[in-house]
Amino acid sequence: MPNPFFYxxxxxxxxxxxxxxxxxxxFAGLEVAHTGQLQSFSVVGPRRIGKSALLFYITNKxxxxxxxxxxxxxxxxxxQDANCRTLGGMLEIILKQLGVGQLSGKKTPLVEFQDAIIELKARGVFPVVCLDEFEELTAHPDQFKPDLYDSWRYLINQEAITFITASKSPLIDLAQDRGPTSPFFNVFSHLPLGELTDDEARELIARGAECDRPFTSTEQxxxxxxxxxxxxxxxxxxxxLYQAKADNRVVDWAELRREFVTQLQSVGLEADMGRTLKQVGRPTKEGEPTESVTRRARFRTFSSVFAFALYALAIALMIYSRNAPNExxxxxxxxxxxxxxxxxxTLISFGVIPINDSERTV
Structure with missing residues (x-):
C-alpha cells in the first residue's frame, strides 16, 4: 500500500x-446559478494552507x-503554467478546460473568449473558472491589461460566468499595487482560508489508523x-510517521522531529518549537515513544494533591486515636x-516511580 499521506x-x-x-x-453560492445570481469567490490564505487543493477538489467533485x-x-x-504567460494562451487554456475548444484566430483572443462564454450562457450552461495563483496575472500587466478585467466584469454583469480565485493577498490589494483598480476586483466574496478545525485535523490524522502500518492512538x-x-x-x-513505521521499525521520535523541522524550513514554514521540543513524547533508549507529556503532567499533579490529602487524613486519625478514651x-x-x-x-509526582513502561530506564 502506498503512503496515504502526501505533502x-x-x-x-x-x-x-x-x-x-x-x-x-x-457551493451555496454556485447553487443559485439557475436564478441568475452567480457569485464569485476570492480564496485568500498563506502559502501551503491548501488553496490549490480546495480549488482542484471543487473542480473534480x-x-x-x-x-x-x-x-x-x-x-x-x-x-503558473507556461501556457498561461500570454493573454491568448491563458484564454485558450480556460476554454479547453470548459470544453469549448480552441481560439480560431479570426478575432482578437479576448473577443473570441467573450463570444464563447456568451454562447455557453445561451445554451443554458454555467461556466465556473477556478484561477489558482492569481498573483501571476497582476504581476504581468504587460500581458494582462485592464481590457481583460473589463471584459470579465462585463461577462459577470451578463450573468454568464463566475470565478473562484486563489491568492495569498486579497484581490483588491493585488490590483491596487499595479495602479487604478478595475471594477472586476470588487465583485468577489472574500473567503479567508486558515487552519483546519479540531475535528478535521483529527479526521486527517485518523486516516493513519486504517492504513497497512496503523497508527496507535498515542501516535495519533x-x-x-x-x-x-x-x-x-x-x-x-x-x-x-508512516515511513518510520516501515518494516515494523520502532519510531524514533527524536529523529522524526528533526526531519519534520527540516522539511518545514525547506518550504519556508516555521515549526512551533514549543510543540516540537516539549509536548511530543520523547523516545526511550530503544527509541519507543512515550505517552504525551501533557497527560503525564496531569496525572502527577493529581498524585501530588491526593498524597497531601492522605497525609492530612493520617494526621487527623492519629490525633483522634490519642484523644480517644479507648485504644x-x-x-x-x-x-x-x-x-x-x-x-x-509523592514518588510518582516527583518522577521517581515511572508512570508507564516507556519511562523506565535500562
Missing amino acids: GGRVNPEQFVGRRAELQRI FAAYLMQPALYRIGYIEL SDALLLADKHPYKLQLVSSL QQWVVIIAAVFVLVGIVL
Missing part, C-alpha cells in the same frame, strides 16, 4: 479532508454537491500535538496505610 504538492481529490464550511459556502451538475462547466487553471495524539491543525504540517508529520488500633492501621499510599503518590 509534496497539491493533494489528490480522493485524499482531500475537511474544509466543510468553505465548501458549503462556495462538484457533481457531489450541486443539485443539477450537468448545467455546470467547471475548469481549473494553474496560472503525538502527531497532532506536533503539527497542530495546519494541513501541510499534518500531512508531513503523518507521512514521516483504637484500627485507626492507627488505617493512618499507616494512608501514609504508605501517600509516599507512593
Whole structure:
C-alpha cells in the first residue's frame, strides 16, 4: 500500500479532508446559478494552507454537491503554467478546460473568449473558472491589461460566468499595487482560508489508523500535538510517521522531529518549537515513544494533591486515636496505610516511580 499521506504538492481529490464550511459556502453560492445570481469567490490564505487543493477538489467533485451538475462547466487553471504567460494562451487554456475548444484566430483572443462564454450562457450552461495563483496575472500587466478585467466584469454583469480565485493577498490589494483598480476586483466574496478545525485535523490524522502500518492512538495524539491543525504540517508529520513505521521499525521520535523541522524550513514554514521540543513524547533508549507529556503532567499533579490529602487524613486519625478514651488500633492501621499510599503518590509526582513502561530506564 502506498503512503496515504502526501505533502509534496497539491493533494489528490480522493485524499482531500475537511474544509466543510468553505465548501458549503462556495457551493451555496454556485447553487443559485439557475436564478441568475452567480457569485464569485476570492480564496485568500498563506502559502501551503491548501488553496490549490480546495480549488482542484471543487473542480473534480462538484457533481457531489450541486443539485443539477450537468448545467455546470467547471475548469481549473494553474496560472503558473507556461501556457498561461500570454493573454491568448491563458484564454485558450480556460476554454479547453470548459470544453469549448480552441481560439480560431479570426478575432482578437479576448473577443473570441467573450463570444464563447456568451454562447455557453445561451445554451443554458454555467461556466465556473477556478484561477489558482492569481498573483501571476497582476504581476504581468504587460500581458494582462485592464481590457481583460473589463471584459470579465462585463461577462459577470451578463450573468454568464463566475470565478473562484486563489491568492495569498486579497484581490483588491493585488490590483491596487499595479495602479487604478478595475471594477472586476470588487465583485468577489472574500473567503479567508486558515487552519483546519479540531475535528478535521483529527479526521486527517485518523486516516493513519486504517492504513497497512496503523497508527496507535498515542501516535495519533503525538502527531497532532506536533503539527497542530495546519494541513501541510499534518500531512508531513503523518507521512514521516508512516515511513518510520516501515518494516515494523520502532519510531524514533527524536529523529522524526528533526526531519519534520527540516522539511518545514525547506518550504519556508516555521515549526512551533514549543510543540516540537516539549509536548511530543520523547523516545526511550530503544527509541519507543512515550505517552504525551501533557497527560503525564496531569496525572502527577493529581498524585501530588491526593498524597497531601492522605497525609492530612493520617494526621487527623492519629490525633483522634490519642484523644480517644479507648485504644483504637484500627485507626492507627488505617493512618499507616494512608501514609504508605501517600509516599507512593509523592514518588510518582516527583518522577521517581515511572508512570508507564516507556519511562523506565535500562
